[in-house]
Amino acid sequence: MKYIYTILFALLLSGCLGKAPVTDRNQVVFMSEGEEHAMGAKSYKEFIAKAKISKDKAQTQRIKTIGNRIAKAANKPNFQWEFNLIDDKQVNAWCMPGGKVVVYTGILQMAKNDDQLATVMAHEVAHALARHGAERMSHQKISSGVQQLGSLLLGAAAPEYSSAFSMAYGYGAKYGVMLPFSRSHEHEADEIGIHLMYKAGYDMNEATKFWQNMKAAKGEAPTEFLSTHPSDDNRISSIQKTIDKIQKSKK
Numbered sequence: 574m575k576y577i578y579t580i581l582f583a584l585l586l587s588g589c590l591g592k593a594p595v596t597d598r599n600q601v602v603f604m605s606e607g608e609e610h611a612m613g614a615k616s617y618k619e620f621i622a623k624a625k626i627s628k629d630k631a632q633t634q635r636i637k638t639i640g641n642r643i644a645k646a647a648n649k650p651n652f653q654w655e656f657n658l659i660d661d662k663q664v665n666a667w668c669m670p671g672g673k674v675v676v677y678t679g680i681l682q683m684a685k686n687d688d689q690l691a692t693v694m695a696h697e698v699a700h701a702l703a704r705h706g707a708e709r710m711s712h713q714k715i716s717s718g719v720q721q722l723g724s725l726l727l728g729a730a731a732p733e734y735s736s737a738f739s740m741a742y743g744y745g746a747k748y749g750v751m752l753p754f755s756r757s758h759e760h761e762a763d764e765i766g767i768h769l770m771y772k773a774g775y776d777m778n779e780a781t782k783f784w785q786n787m788k789a790a791k792g793e794a795p796t797e798f799l800s801t802h803p804s805d806d807n808r809i810s811s812i813q814k815t816i817d818k819i820q821k822s823k824k
């Protein structure tokens with residue numbers, strides 16, 4: 574019981590009660606956006622230094638153009654956006670806090686046009702906008718006790734923190750672990766993502782087609798993205814509901 578007061582006190586001190594964009598869901602995050610962005614930039618730099626950057630100029634330009642349109646729609650002046658295409662057949666994409674995005678060439682087989690590519694990129698950007706990784710780390714810290722709270726707040730530069738951070742953002746493949754986001758985070762990223770792609774001028778109706786392609790690809794290798802982003806009828810029908818809602822509000 575004593576711990577609960579300590580946690581509440583720490584929350585008040587560090588000002589870590591927030592709200593997710595679009596959905597307005599209340600959040601508890603033990604990390605400032607600034608700390609989160611610094612960690613994101615560092616992890617991204619390390620990743621890019623070792624990654625095989627695609628030499629395909631046209632596809633790289635395509636990723637950057639779509640990314641910049643989504644970035645504009647996201648309207649986050651404190652983000653420092655970056656978009657890179659990685660030559661890797663895995664079907665994957667992710668966005669680090671602060672707007673550091675990676676798309677793997679494998680996903681180009683699944684996304685049949687720019688609108689579908691915008692679907693997956695907006696979804697990943699939405700995870701970063703809603704601070705899902707930081708939120709997930711904060712939840713883990715709550716469950717592992719208050720003693721570690723201090724070390725989390727103070728020890729942001731520790732190497733174990735850095736690997737936990739990478740895993741929390743779903744790009745932990747290099748550590749051999751891909752930690753899926755929870756269903757509720759996935760659902761929220763879908764909803765925010767649809768709003769973003771719509772605002773960026775893309776055809777929302779292609780979103781359900783993209784997730785249908787993903788669903789159809791089940792069982793085919795390599796499908797890392799599918800293990801963290803299960804595509805099923807539930808997912809597709811709730812995306813359709815978000816699209817219907819936006820279309821209704823237009824009229």
Ligand SMILES: [Zn+2]
Pocket residue numbers: 696697700754758759762802
């Ligand atoms: Zn996701």
